[in-house]
Amino acid sequence: MARVNLITGFLGSGKTTTLQHLLSQKPADEKWAILVNEFGEVGIDGALLAESGAILKEIPGGCMCCVNGLPMQVGLNMLLKQAQPDRLLIEPTGLGHPKQILDMLSADVYRPWLTLDASLCLLDPRQLSDRRTVENENFRDQLAAADIIVANKEDRWLDADRQALHEWQQQDPLSRPVITASFGRIDAQLLRQPRKNQQTLPRPAHHHGQPASGLAALTLKPDARWRRSLNQGQGYFACGWVFDSDTVFDTVGLLEWVRLSPVTRVKGVMRIQEGLVSVNRQGDDFHIETRQSSPPDSRIEVIHEAEADWNALQTSLLQLRLTFV
Numbered sequence: 001m002a003r004v005n006l007i008t009g010f011l012g013s014g015k016t017t018t019l020q021h022l023l024s025q026k027p028a029d030e031k032w033a034i035l036v037n038e039f040g041e042v043g044i045d046g047a048l049l050a051e052s053g054a055i056l057k058e059i060p061g062g063c064m065c066c067v068n069g070l071p072m073q074v075g076l077n078m079l080l081k082q083a084q085p086d087r088l089l090i091e092p093t094g095l096g097h098p099k100q101i102l103d104m105l106s107a108d109v110y111r112p113w114l115t116l117d118a119s120l121c122l123l124d125p126r127q128l129s130d131r132r133t134v135e136n137e138n139f140r141d142q143l144a145a146a147d148i149i150v151a152n153k154e155d156r157w158l159d160a161d162r163q164a165l166h167e168w169q170q171q172d173p174l175s176r177p178v179i180t181a182s183f184g185r186i187d188a189q190l191l192r193q194p195r196k197n198q199q200t201l202p203r204p205a206h207h208h209g210q211p212a213s214g215l216a217a218l219t220l221k222p223d224a225r226w227r228r229s230l231n232q233g234q235g236y237f238a239c240g241w242v243f244d245s246d247t248v249f250d251t252v253g254l255l256e257w258v259r260l261s262p263v264t265r266v267k268g269v270m271r272i273q274e275g276l277v278s279v280n281r282q283g284d285d286f287h288i289e290t291r292q293s294s295p296p297d298s299r300i301e302v303i304h305e306a307e308a309d310w311n312a313l314q315t316s317l318l319q320l321r322l323t324f325v
Contacts, residue, residue: 008142009122011094012282014152018184023052025188033085039093042240047269055083095234098145099201118193121146125165155182240301253320268300
């Protein structure tokens with residue numbers, strides 16, 4: 001029987017980094033699996049977690065949280081029956097609502113297969129001062145559904161952020177534990193805490209406006225050097241690109257493209273002259289990390305609150321290629 005944890009958190013709260021840190025603490029005698037879902041269809045998190053030592057299953061396009069839940073059920077069933085993990089970590093999109101997932105995991109049909117342990121919600125307290133974020137029902141209900149709140153990115157907080165977190169904690173009717181962290185560094189023992197939060201969540205009012213492409217992240221068509229994908233829903237828009245393994249990007253130009261693109265969020269794993277780099281930008285926060293592993297392609301995705309000029313962003317990105325036909 002698998003022990004299951006739901007790891008939620010709004011856009012840019014640090015879910016993937018936290019997952020990487022948790023996976024680094026995996027006991028040697030346990031088999032862990034990850035079921036990861038992203039708002040877009042490119043599959044950035046899958047590339048970042050591919051060599052984590054856990055069995056990985058991706059569900060693209062934000063469809064894990066849709067009301068029918070079919071992609072979620074298929075992915076979950078495949079992992080439970082084929083991988084038979086000791087622990088399963090589920091990471092929904094930052095724009096996903098937790099109700100359908102928690103209802104599914106608590107259903108009678110899964111009782112012989114899994115035990116639902118504590119649900120963790122990543123929170124960047126700076127988001128508590130962002131009216132658009134606070135008014136988002138998914139943001140509110142992700143926090144409401146959690147057993148443990150992980151107040152992440154402490155290294156970036158100002159006094160006002162600490163005060164906002166304190167005020168939120170004082171108003172929490174469930175008085176749940178709040179763990180502070182930087183770079184998602186939390187103790188994996190938190191995963192062993194029991195699921196206690198049984199409050200009923202409202203049914204989400206919004207769903208994704210476009211269907212997802214399927215049960216796998218975006219791939220290249222035969223003989224294609226690159227491919228683009230668009231997705232929208234929950235009041236947000238996403239555009240992502242996949243490039244083949246022979247395409248290399250100008251390092252400085254790529255980092256400037258990520259930093260200056262007029263969008264809310266940019267995330268990717270890209271080939272550059274020096275090797276491989278992961279980029280992660282949320283607002284003004286910009287994190288760069290060189291990587292040793294070699295995924296078979298480059299992937300990058302942007303998310304914004306409005307439909308951006310995708311063609312202009314694409315043209316400037318394509319101009320940064322150093323090797324292409």
